[in-house]
Amino acid sequence: MPGDSSVNFSVLHRICKLVVLLCFLHIAVTVVFYVRSFDFRVAFVQNQQSNYNIPMFRNTNRVVSSGLEPAKEEKVLEQPVKKLEKCPETSPLLGVRENGAGPVSLETGAFTAGTSSLTSTRVNKLSRKTFRHRDHRAQPYNRATPENRVCGEAGPSGITHTTRLQNSTPPHNDQDTVRSLTILERLSSIDLPEQQKPGALYNSGESEPIFISGPATSPMGPLRVEFNFSVDLELVKKENPNVQPGGRFKPKDCEALQKVAIIIAFRYREEHLKYWLHYLHPILQRQQLDYGVYVIKQDGNDTFNKCRLLNTGYAEALKEYDYNCFVFNDVDVIPMDDRNTYKCFSQPRHLAVSLDKFNFRLPYVQCFGGATSLSKEQYLKINGFPNNYWGWGGEDDDIYNRVASKGMSISRPTGEIGKCRMIRHNRDKMNDPNPQRFNRIAHTRETMYKDGINSLKYQVLSIQKLDLFTTITVDVGKP
Template structure:
């Protein structure tokens, strides 16, 4: 577990916090509050607490901007009202800094309302959406620290009921992001009837809290529309990588992610095809809102470019109903309720093609690259900064980060034995004694539901 995260993020001389610093406001923002995380303020809980309101509250009258703070004398026997359709605590654009890595203890101290397992729900109202954030993970301690540091206050300001799941691939073999997402979805739905599933790379940090972590009720939503890696532009129209959101029904309708993409690349384009084949389309927030900043990193050992991805992509149309949630096998080694997230350590097996000498697409993959498919043409569109190199033919970008990848062990289906669930707040490593020595540690629409 990432208990070795170093010092804290910060540039503010008093508090050492930079999360949430406003860079500007849209023309018609919601009522402005002094929200924890704005420059000069405390990064504490997203729901205003100490120093969180603009004006004082004197003689029982609220003197600040925006709604009054929640009443503490409310009748506990009465169910809370629904949260407003638009949270009054949003601040819009944020400044994200990667100057220093926060420790988990510092993140925990700043988010006292987060419960074991990384679960949260508003105290004063009933959330309109229940969102599970699922993060495929291995060997990214610093990235995880940044993500938790920024994401917890971000989600609390949106007044969501949420949980964060870290799906940790055991071993040192080839990483399989797609299969880890399937595992995370299956395990998360055992805990809660989530309204929305957010599939989130660990190295992408949202830069605008108007980018709501809720699902579109009709179509899958691609959320990381504008990443700094691509010059804050969408690389091609069918791009579905980084951060995406689906309802459980939508996820099952496309049969989840494919399980056979070992290594970097291809699985997101497979999903875009599945969405179309299932009779849906990809929807997105505005480019001005869907901004994400990527944590810079080098390529990962065990997550090398997948030379077989074109062979797999050409088969999507005939295989998508057979490869996915209905063919998922794995063994849950341990489940640990960390104070900031639920850690799922899993054995998902190994790449059956590992060790083959062929580097490049086979006959089917070459046919895919030379076909006249409109979808293929979209995949071959030029990316910013690549010159004449085309997406499907180019090597992996140095800063590419569709989540970390790498894999191991043998998988014989979901184990019938329930692993011990711990929640003492200690290091997950103690609860996950089966981990190998190396390679570890790594909307609902408005209105009532």
Template sequence: MSLSRVENPCFLLFLFVFQAIFIVILYRGGPSNVFRGLLDSHQALDYSKTHDVYTNLSLFTQAPDDEATPYCSVQSPIFVGPLTITFRVLPSERTIIRKNPFVQPGGRYRPPHCLPRYKSAILIAYRNQEKYLHHLLYYIHPFLQRQQLSYSIYLIQQVGNGTFNRAKLLNVGVREALKDEDWDCLLLHDVNLVPENDYNLYVCDEYYPKHMASAMDKFQYTIRLAGMKIVRTSPHLGRYKVMDYNEETDTQEPWRRPTSRHNTGKTWKDDGMNSLEFKLLSRTKHPLYTNITVDIGYVPPFS
């Protein structure tokens, strides 16, 4: 390399920019995270102009038998961004099934037109929230299909009169879902939250837990308690609508429940998958989800 080239201001500027990009790639955990961040920051999002979640979903059709099935594109060709979400009309199960013809028993879906790049399991803790469930299933199935994911939806249902224990039910869901598939990602989902943007990718980060509902800061205390590093979806993508039918206290949103009288600060390291005890009562494949009914033992009510 000649001295005159090194001293060239344009070349020095190019070298500086190249090194900066390289450092960002290393810092953010690889190229995929960097490009995802660029997408998040440059995607024009106007929530005053929303689209039906089923828009262009019919373009994903069964591939001909005589053609080799390709891998799904890195970015789905039918992304629209902000979605129209309304809870005014309660959809019936028959309507949801009709609008999602490629969903298999157990709430399982694989793209019919391409080989999926990611496999995600959606785990939902549940008890007596049928209205919430119907709305969520109506939106979450096409939402996931738009992202060209292979996925399955698991409903973990608690029986008995004890206090609703969301955390333990989700631990049960993790264990049961892993019996079916070596999932790339396990997403812990509330039954009354519906995502508003199909660019909010339901795939996991390469290194850290990922907080999907980034606009809901009230969830953050659980992460700080465990001392975990997390990745948060950009606020303009991680937007969710919250359903509220004024249910009983133990089936309300997590941030509205009273604080447990258990000393979580001392028990969180030991109270989890390594100490999980439950009785599996049934495991049934419904048309839109897999229902896992469990007895987790008596949970005392809040004082």
């Protein structure tokens, strides 16, 4: 019995030693892995910085505008680095509009939808002092001068322009400051062709700014449209001093997204036209379009032919300018949202989606009237519009059939953005419903190749370049 107790105690003693040894080993392994894990995170951050060519700003002497203590300064500077795992799709180099537009696209230079916390005032003296875009240097200048503007910043006439780097007072939001700085320095290392650098502020050796594309959308949003007041065209002209004779406007400091001819078929609607000019000129300028307004007036008192007038407007507008987009707008239809851009898209665009006349609903899927846009290629693909619709009704459905027969679809904004108001009015004289419209709609596919822009006949009687629009009076014949 005593011998057995000695053996059992010896075994127990060895087991205890083994357990203690395993505990120490476990602690050692835990410490080693913890240290290795810590080292790995540091290495990862360093590798991440090297990939983006962004140095770690641990030198507190480098940042002097925030007023933080060194320890707090270092902590703030490390935070934005963690967010740079992917290259951002947009660049804050030119700032964003403080009234709601998104940042400038790095690829196109155009404004994107959405909002950003980075504004022009946050790209402050710090970022301008540190940032050097290749051989180009941001020079201080007077913000008030027109030549210092690019599309996106609000100008004296209410037109929006993009702001460049400003010599403004450093903001108190230091995290945004550092985020601006780090992104700006990363952009400085991107090797882009000269003509594709949205951030190149000046040409080499010159002070001439490089133009960028205008914004994709206007930042104004919903508008209040009323018709309970009289419109003075002289006042409209004073409120739109940048509109040239003939209703032409072209952004001075940027390249417009498209060249747009806006064509209105017209007769007996002088008051409606005044409202249209009052509301649309400011909208179109805020959308930074290179545009012209053409009012095609049918001469005489014979039956009205809307589509023949629209085809005439297309042909006459191209004689004046190299337009690549055409908007066909009824004179009594006014958009209620700035974001309903009067430009062309990859598919024919129906702009007047939600009319107040129909309780702001699309009356039927095939509806394609009120306000539409087609590119030059799309227009020619469907052979323009039919010339044989005399009187009211049917032509819009015929155009829809032409679009569908060519395998194209109708593009529309959302019902909210596509809201429009229609001016209430009685039907015009000599514009009675077309009794043949249903039969013609049924045979669109057979007639569209011989009835359209290729068969258009008209006679121009006069062309007047007025202050806010070009009026072309034509004789389109009789039914």
